Amino acid sequence: MSLRKILAIIIASFSFATACHPGAKRYHMRGQVMDKNVATNEITIDHEDIPGFMAAMTMPYKVKDPAVVQEVEPGDKIAADVVTTTDGTDYWLEDVRITDESGRKSTPPPSPPQRLAVGERVPSLPLVNQDGKTIHLDDFKGRAVLLTFVYTRCPMPNFCPRLSSQFARIHEDLTKTPGLIAKTHLLTVSFDPKYDTAPVLRRYGLAYLDNDASGFAQWDFASAVPSDLRKLANAFGLIYFEQGNQIAHSMDIVLISPQGNIVKYWATDWTTAELEDALRTEATAPPARQTVQAGRLQ
Amino acid sequence: MNRHLVTYVRWWWLLVVAAMLAIWPTCRDRQASQRGEELFQQNCAICHEASNLDLKKQPPKLEGLFQSKTLPSGAPATDQQVRKTIIHGLGTMPAFEGRLSDEDVKNLLAYLHQLK
Numbered sequence: 001m002s003l004r005k006i007l008a009i010i011i012a013s014f015s016f017a018t019a020c021h022p023g024a025k026r027y028h029m030r031g032q033v034m035d036k037n038v039a040t041n042e043i044t045i046d047h048e049d050i051p052g053f054m055a056a057m058t059m060p061y062k063v064k065d066p067a068v069v070q071e072v073e074p075g076d077k078i079a080a081d082v083v084t085t086t087d088g089t090d091y092w093l094e095d096v097r098i099t100d101e102s103g104r105k106s107t108p109p110p111s112p113p114q115r116l117a118v119g120e121r122v123p124s125l126p127l128v129n130q131d132g133k134t135i136h137l138d139d140f141k142g143r144a145v146l147l148t149f150v151y152t153r154c155p156m157p158n159f160c161p162r163l164s165s166q167f168a169r170i171h172e173d174l175t176k177t178p179g180l181i182a183k184t185h186l187l188t189v190s191f192d193p194k195y196d197t198a199p200v201l202r203r204y205g206l207a208y209l210d211n212d213a214s215g216f217a218q219w220d221f222a223s224a225v226p227s228d229l230r231k232l233a234n235a236f237g238l239i240y241f242e243q244g245n246q247i248a249h250s251m252d253i254v255l256i257s258p259q260g261n262i263v264k265y266w267a268t269d270w271t272t273a274e275l276e277d278a279l280r281t282e283a284t285a286p287p288a289r290q291t292v293q294a295g296r297l298q
Numbered sequence: 299m300n301r302h303l304v305t306y307v308r309w310w311w312l313l314v315v316a317a318m319l320a321i322w323p324t325c326r327d328r329q330a331s332q333r334g335e336e337l338f339q340q341n342c343a344i345c346h347e348a349s350n351l352d353l354k355k356q357p358p359k360l361e362g363l364f365q366s367k368t369l370p371s372g373a374p375a376t377d378q379q380v381r382k383t384i385i386h387g388l389g390t391m392p393a394f395e396g397r398l399s400d401e402d403v404k405n406l407l408a409y410l411h412q413l414k
Contacts, residue, residue: 055340153392157344157351161390165354195396207389208354245397 027053058248062092075103115237127222130202144282145256151192168208183283186219193223334409
């Protein structure tokens, strides 16, 4: 075979390989399945370092082929490719192979704590906000509250930074509608009380409020003592645990009515507009509807 | 002449030691930079090399970070300032305190210095 032919084959192979996944990057991953969620098409993996993509940690991944989620079980060791868009805004798993199923758990993993049902009253546990002041969820009675959980050192742009950025956009919009300010409130709760002290939360909050401290009147950043934090997380279905030097966690957003009852949860897919619309609707709902909702609880 | 040659041969090992001492810092710097690149890919690239993230502020690209007199924040482009930013965070950038060791930060700085 002539050198020209060999070169042509190499170039053609390269072109074919790149054309198969235009604009995508692939990284090889090895790890162990910790949990799976057929409804959201996700598996949570405790994975080794993924050179070029991420340090070792436990986190949920979407899977391209839904059949894979049916097939794998917690305890399975797997190898897979993490595929990301070139701009890094999205990533998922492809080519998932079970390499060892001897550790497969015969019994299903413990379910996450049973969160409060829609309509149930939220617990009013003491939280300490960015000013070091003790606050309770009851303090916001009369306002529709959008609550979420973060930790300020979260390095994953699609997790806590995204949640806080979305809340910041909602806050900006709300301030443009003076009538809504008094009827709504945003609350970001940290599940890392050891690091996220009041001064740290204040600094974090100011970064999302364009350094305007008056914004704290509509958006609190708070944490709690670990035991209360665990109760609050259980009430809202949040899962979090320390993993090496990071905190693995689920994402949860809760809408609470002006009467202090659960209206809606978001845990997988949502948009900023969807959250904001729901908050506005709840804040401006006629009292009759709110009363019915409160009545249903009792 | 022969006597000089014998003297040179007797002390040849000094030349080897001198050469090794001259090369060693370069090797060490290269290793630090390589480790720094791995750390960068694992901890920083997911934000600083991405675009169109759903974030309030897009993280800045870091190519040529130390070529400029100032950092994207406007602070002086010094090792001390970048170390402080990595450890304590800045604005919406999370702190890496407790997650990266002093050695890790040193290696990251070595890599950032090489980013053109």
